[in-house]
Amino acid sequence: MGINFNELPNDAGFKIPDEGTYKAxxxxxxxxxxxxxxxxxxxxxxxxxxxxxxDPAGKLYDIIxxxxxxxxxxxxxxxxxxxxxPITGEFELVDLTKVIIGKELILDVAHDKKASPVxxxxxxxxxxxxxxxxxxxxxxxxxxxxxxxxEVNATDAEDSEY
Numbered sequence: 001m002g003i004n005f006n007e008l009p010n011d012a013g014f015k016i017p018d019e020g021t022y023k024a025x026x027x028x029x030x031x032x033x034x035x036x037x038x039x040x041x042x043x044x045x046x047x048x049x050x051x052x053x054x055d056p057a058g059k060l061y062d063i064i065x066x067x068x069x070x071x072x073x074x075x076x077x078x079x080x081x082x083x084x085x086p087i088t089g090e091f092e093l094v095d096l097t098k099v100i101i102g103k104e105l106i107l108d109v110a111h112d113k114k115a116s117p118v119x120x121x122x123x124x125x126x127x128x129x130x131x132x133x134x135x136x137x138x139x140x141x142x143x144x145x146x147x148x149x150x151e152v153n154a155t156d157a158e159d160s161e162y
Contacts, residue, residue, distance in 0.1 A: 016120040017058045017109050021139050022049040024060065025104045029097045032063075040066045043093045047107065052140050060109060062122050066093060075124050082106070082130035106131040106139040 024047035031041045042065040049057040064076050080087055082105040085096075107130050110123035122129055131139035 015058060016111065016118065017049055017060060019110050019120075019123070021052070021106060021108050021141075022057055022060075023052060023054075023104060023133075023136075024049050024107050026100050026102060027059070029100050031094050031097060041093070042066070043096060049109075052136070058120075060107075060120050060122070064093065064096075071124055075122070075129060078128055078130040079105075082128075082132045082135075084132055104133055106133065106136060108139075 026045060027048050028044075028046040030044050032044045033041045042063045045062045045064065047060045047062065049060055051057050064079060065072055067073065080096075083100060083103050085099065108123035108126040108128075109120050110126065112119050112121050128135075128139075136142075
């Protein structure tokens with residue numbers, strides 16, 4: 001049985017997520033060593049993205065590294081805080097791989113237009129970059145409704161004598 005050339009797709013079927021804010025579930029987390037072996041290994045993450053309404057939005061790959069740079073440290077702090085991990089003091093990135101698979105959070109996505117081809121990445125410049133699920137309203141820029149209970153007119157009840 002051969003391959004039918006006429007039935008092969010015309011594109012790769014891969015579309016990078018649009019810029020914006022998404023719910024994300026951590027599908028994989030593993031330590032990898034970069035090309036520069038003098039630097040420590042980094043945490044390689046794969047997120048499965050959905051819109052705030054739960055529609056599939058693709059995958060996003062991200063790295064979290066050890067660094068002295070403030071922006072990299074900020075990103076790591078926001079990641080840990082968004083997942084509500086009970087970390088204090090010193091820890092190793094490898095320790096995160098044991099506890100974050102399957103966890104969910106919200107993240108901001110931007111496009112790296114300098115890359116060829118353009119790729120999606122966590123947007124560390126938009127806001128908090130990572131948010132806990134409890135912060136969904138703020139992350140998605142929605143108004144927080146304090147009272148969602150509809151007003152009830154008791155005289156409309158069937159068993160009402162009035």
